[in-house]
Amino acid sequence: CSDKTGTLTMNRMTVAHMWLGNKIVEVHPDDVQNSHVLFNKAYLEDFDTPYIRRFSVQPFDFVDSKDWRKLVRCAILCNKAAFKEDAENMAKDVWKRECNGDASETALLQYTEAVHGNVFNYRNENKKIVEIPFNSTNKFQLSIHETSDKKNLLLVMKGAPEKILEKCDKILVDGETLEMNDHWKKEFNSAYEYLGGLGERVLGFCDLRLDETFTSDYEFDTENFNFPTTGLRFLGFYSLIDPPKPSVPEAISRCRSAGIQVFMVTGDHPITAKAIAQSVGIITYETKEDIAKRLKIPIERVNKKDVKACVVHGSQLTDMTSDDLDKLIREHKEIVFARTSPQQKLIIVEACQRTNMLVGVTGDGVN
Template identity: 30%
Template sequence: GTRRMAKKNAIVRSLPSVETLGCTSVICSDKTGTLTTNQMSVCRAFIFNKTDTNELQIEQFEVTGTTYEPKGDILLDGDKFNCSDRSGLVELAECAALCNDSSLDYNETKKAFEKVGEATETALTVLVEKMNVFNTDKSCLSLHELAMASNTIIHQKYHKEFTLEFSRDRKSMSTYVTTATKGSSGSNPPSAKMFVKGAPEPVIDRCTHIRCGTQKLPMTPQIKQEILHLVHQYGTGRDTLRCLALGTIDNPPRREDMDLEDSKKFVTYETNITFVGVVGMLDPPRAEVHEAIIRCRQAGIRVIMITGDNKNTAEAICRRIGIFNELEDTRGKAFSGREFDDLSNEEQSEACRHAKMFARVDPAHKSKIVEYLQSHGEITAMTGDGVNDAPALKKAEIGIAMGSGTAVAKTASEMVLAD
């Protein structure tokens, strides 16, 4: 039996645990990388455009593909769309490619595309490849070349001079680029431009204009309200997307007038921004999870999701994967770490009888939850991958570590999922 399990990448470290596995009544699962792919991907974006009657409108696009593979389509009203037809999308792609310190690589051994750098920025890199705004012919490219083909074209168009790194006070980052444009008399002096990306509210607060096609229109309170309303919708809907606003500064300060040593001054350089668009991204659930949760329920096993994410994001993921159904009232079934701490011991014990989700929890909560479940006579399986998860993995009847997890987590567990 253990050999059959090993063939499916479930490495059993303790033989008696296999018997325990058959009696499991509750599975406490990590979210990131276990229930989800841990591959951030952009699934929506919007820009401004003019209607046939010359009225301003927000144009929303959907993006297909949920892994780091640089393949997918941009959809407008459900139909495939050529991004080069919208100058706003071209500028959005330029901003996503240049305001970015991450890249994509193809791993020959794993036969998969992998991130090099931050997951959020890699999601933007992949988006640029899907958008392919300069219609680059990719038919004869190797997988290594496919990883960064469209991004490379944009990087060749501009010269990145320096980056104003992200800081929490302004919640944004920017890059300063120059471009040498050809004039009739040869080469003109390079013109400077800045690309900005960051959390929507603070970036939009510093926007004085919006980009609509090739036009630059003044940002009005009404337009600002429209943008923030849609950002709020993206952030609180079924998907609970993480949103980033992208913009440009067409006439940035001269390089010699900027103090690059003092990050507190960066916010003064990132002003007079022209809003270009917003992208919404998520860490998508694994395709097989929904079916697995249904099968657990049919077998009488309760699945509890435990995550460090905020409660809204966690609830949205739970609805997507079937832990909660679409309209289920989550009161008494979903708790944040703080809400759980505010309960008395008796109330905590009672909460663990019905809970299906714990959000914003730390490792100490995990051990506590396992203790309460065991006091109710439950046989608990716990998944985890970090050093901090080790006590809970050890405490549960069966601890399951992820193959990509730390050695400490694997040592504390009875089983390792190698893939």
């Protein structure tokens, strides 16, 4: 059983795309101001037909985009990463500076410094009042700030997009705050699936202006929330590339040759996890969803005997009995477990052992 981030991948993330105002924008690390709108519509009926063939590529207007200003504000403030402040480090190109922080937050810090600038000063001007760090249960990070415009306190949040969506009843599109209805949820899901399908880690962002009840002197309870954490406004996604290590595909192949099954166990979204698993050779067979799509039949009609690979969401694991999980492991040669909690990782190992496997576990996410 292998963790993904930093074990199968290099744990060196960079911002690759963003979705805001119902536009997917490609970010160019060497020239972030020259980013382009790849797709002016998120919904895609057939993912086999790339957006790029259906829609024109246009320069992205950073200057006039209210959506971008709100999204980048959230990415700057809801972020604990910081550059190491020694003179030698700060003299380096932004993308080469060493940072204190995890890989995702480091990528966002480098991007926002490159495209917005003066992140350190901006944070000082928008003082943090309280913070709730990310954890594997909530799957979001939250902070509340005074803002330089002297308006009411601002709550900003980032995390797993599906969790962020649950918190939102509004969405920002072209500078207007709209109701988060079924149409926008459909657009959200399509953009999420597309970017996740590229093997990118997708993070969602949202915000809320608190009412005048909440001041800098208010005693915020970060255990039993005594402030709003729902009714927020969805701002968009940033998606991050974390390339597989060059040596991993060969290592996976050698394991197979030795009769060793390699399962991926990760906290990432199933779509992202599957794309990475396919790129390194952990998944080489079709899943039942792939077979159904190829044959253009309902998933229920797929012959179970033809299915040798599967991707299992942590929520599915929660509903499984021990016998169900044991059966799943016996019946599939290739398995990716996604959106798993630390507790579920132990459950997976124990299930493998029950099926008479000798289990080795590797990676940061298994401790």
